[in-house]
Structure formats: C-alpha cells, structure tokens
Amino acid sequence: MRYYHVLLSTVLTLAVLIYVFISLYMPSELYSRGVTVLGEGEILLPLPTKITKLTVEEALLLRKSIRKWLPEPLDLTQLSMLLWATQGIVEDAGFGWYRRTSPSAGATYPVEVYVVIGNRSVRLGSGEFVEAGIYKYDYMRHSLKLVKKGDYRTDLWRASLRQDWVREAPVTIVLCAVYERTTGRYGERGIRYVHMELGHIGQNIYLMATALGLGTVAIGAFYDEEVSKVISPARDERPLYLFPVGVPEKPFRTSFEELSTLYEKLRRS
Numbered sequence: 001m002r003y004y005h006v007l008l009s010t011v012l013t014l015a016v017l018i019y020v021f022i023s024l025y026m027p028s029e030l031y032s033r034g035v036t037v038l039g040e041g042e043i044l045l046p047l048p049t050k051i052t053k054l055t056v057e058e059a060l061l062l063r064k065s066i067r068k069w070l071p072e073p074l075d076l077t078q079l080s081m082l083l084w085a086t087q088g089i090v091e092d093a094g095f096g097w098y099r100r101t102s103p104s105a106g107a108t109y110p111v112e113v114y115v116v117i118g119n120r121s122v123r124l125g126s127g128e129f130v131e132a133g134i135y136k137y138d139y140m141r142h143s144l145k146l147v148k149k150g151d152y153r154t155d156l157w158r159a160s161l162r163q164d165w166v167r168e169a170p171v172t173i174v175l176c177a178v179y180e181r182t183t184g185r186y187g188e189r190g191i192r193y194v195h196m197e198l199g200h201i202g203q204n205i206y207l208m209a210t211a212l213g214l215g216t217v218a219i220g221a222f223y224d225e226e227v228s229k230v231i232s233p234a235r236d237e238r239p240l241y242l243f244p245v246g247v248p249e250k251p252f253r254t255s256f257e258e259l260s261t262l263y264e265k266l267r268r269s
C-alpha cells in the first residue's frame with residue numbers, strides 16, 4: 001500500500017513538472033501546430049509542404065490583382081508558403097549553394113524579403129496571433145526574425161501614396177535588393193537582372209496567393225526613402241516591390257470553358 005502511495009505521488013509530481021515545463025517553454029497552441037517561437041526574436045515557420053489543390057494552369061487562370069480584403073487574418077502556414085515562394089530553399093546544390101524557388105542571375109541572389117505584419121493579422125491558433133511588427137525572412141532557416149515591434153501598416157500606406165489596399169491588408173511582403181551582389185559580377189547589366197528577378201519572385205507570390213485562396217497586388221508606386229524608414233532594412237538593401245496580401249473580398253472566378261468561349265470570339269473577330 002505504502003509502495004503504491006510513493007509511486008502515485010512520484011508519477012503525479014512528474015506529471016505536474018512536465019506540465020509546468022511545457023506551458024512555460026512550449027506554448028501549447030504553437031507547439032501543437034508545429035510552430036516554434038524562439039525567445040522574442042525568431043519565429044520558425046511551419047515547413048513548406050503540399051497544401052494547395054490548384055494546378056499551375058488553374059492558378060494562372062485565376063491570378064488577378066486584388067485590392068479589397070475581408071477583415072480576416074492569414075494563418076501562419078499561408079504566410080510560410082508565401083515566403084517560401086519568394087526565396088525559399090529547394091535543394092542543397094553543394095559548395096554552400098542552396099537553390100531557391102526563384103531563378104537568380106549567376107545565383108547571386110540579390111533579393112532580401114521583409115514582412116509588415118499588423119495587429120491580429122497572422123493567426124497562430126485559437127486566440128493567438130503573431131505580434132505585429134516588421135520581420136525579415138531568413139531563407140536558410142525558413143524563419144522570421146523580428147526587426148521591430150508595432151503595427152506599421154498606416155506608415156506603409158502613407159509611404160505608398162496612400163493606396164488603401166496597403167493599409168487594409170493584414171500583411172505586406174516587401175522585396176528589397178542589394179544591387180551590388182549582382183552588379184559586382186555583371187556590371188551595369190546586373191541592374192536589369194535584379195529587376196528581372198523581382199518579376200520572377202512577384203509572379204511566384206501572385207500564384208502562391210491564388211493557390212492558397214488569398215489575393216495580392218504588385219505595388220511599384222511608393223516613396224523609396226519612406227518605405228525604408230518603415231522597414232529599417234540594412235544600408236545596402238533597397239525596397240523595390242511591395243505585395244500586400246489578404247483574404248479577397250471577391251475572389252476572381254472563371255473557367256477554362258469561359259476562356260475557350262473568349263478565344264473563339266477573338267478568333268472570329
């Protein structure tokens with residue numbers, strides 16, 4: 001009898017200790033979704049996986065610039081997939097080279113990615129959200145590193161000629177470039193290569209957003225210096241392209257049948 005008492009209290013004590021450890025070091029909501037928040041400064045994103053059902057041709061057909069959003073957050077898996085589509089890794093190609101989801105002239109990879117996240121804009125689990133702030137995407141770790149805390153969407157809206165879709169989107173991806181990485185190898189011609197790469201990445205964002213049931217719009221009209229003040233990038237990183245992302249108020253709908261009808265009409269005319 002006494003032996004069982006000791007055994008029971010040991011088991012209970014252990015259970016309490018494990019519970020305390022888990023609740024202190026692994027917030028249950030985050031842990032159960034495969035999300036790890038490391039200290040204050042880094043969020044390990046859920047790893048990329050096959051989650052969409054659209055084929056590439058369907059995503060191309062349904063891609064459209066979206067400027068009106070429902071007042072809904074993204075979830076962290078969606079943000080993870082969007083960021084992976086920008087500069088995520090696909091292969092260890094050897095010699096310290098990790099191939100990415102977008103092509104790069106001479107694999108110079110001039111693009112750095114920031115995310116502006118608003119209050120209650122990226123859902124982690126029931127009742128929990130990623131803290132509003134400016135984050136930098138770490139493509140090697142597939143994680144977000146906090147640059148500064150706060151909801152900067154209104155500042156970004158001002159910096160982008162008060163385009164309302166920037167303020168209203170839960171998240172805006174900001175693509176920056178370090179020109180020297182590419183011009184250092186290709187001289188003047190490297191400038192055009194950098195801009196081509198931004199186009200590749202932008203289309204990846206459009207297609208991934210479409211496949212995830214989200215919407216985005218490419219933003220080229222903004223004050224460079226003002227956007228830089230908002231995101232505080234490194235000195236050699238220049239902001240070049242913005243992509244607000246949200247849940248579309250009205251997703252674009254069409255079909256290949258409708259498209260055939262359109263082409264038939266065009267061929268008749």
Ligand SMILES: Cc1cc2nc3c(=O)[nH]c(=O)nc-3n(C[C@H](O)[C@H](O)[C@H](O)COP(=O)(O)O)c2cc1C
Pocket residue numbers: 063064065066067163217218219220221222
């Ligand atoms: C380089 C570039 C810059 C753009 N800048 C803006 C912008 O500042 N604001 C905006 O609302 N749309 C912007 N757009 C989106 C275009 O207006 C849009 O792609 C075009 O109207 C075609 O519509 P679609 O994307 O739905 O096919 C930009 C697109 C590109 C490619």
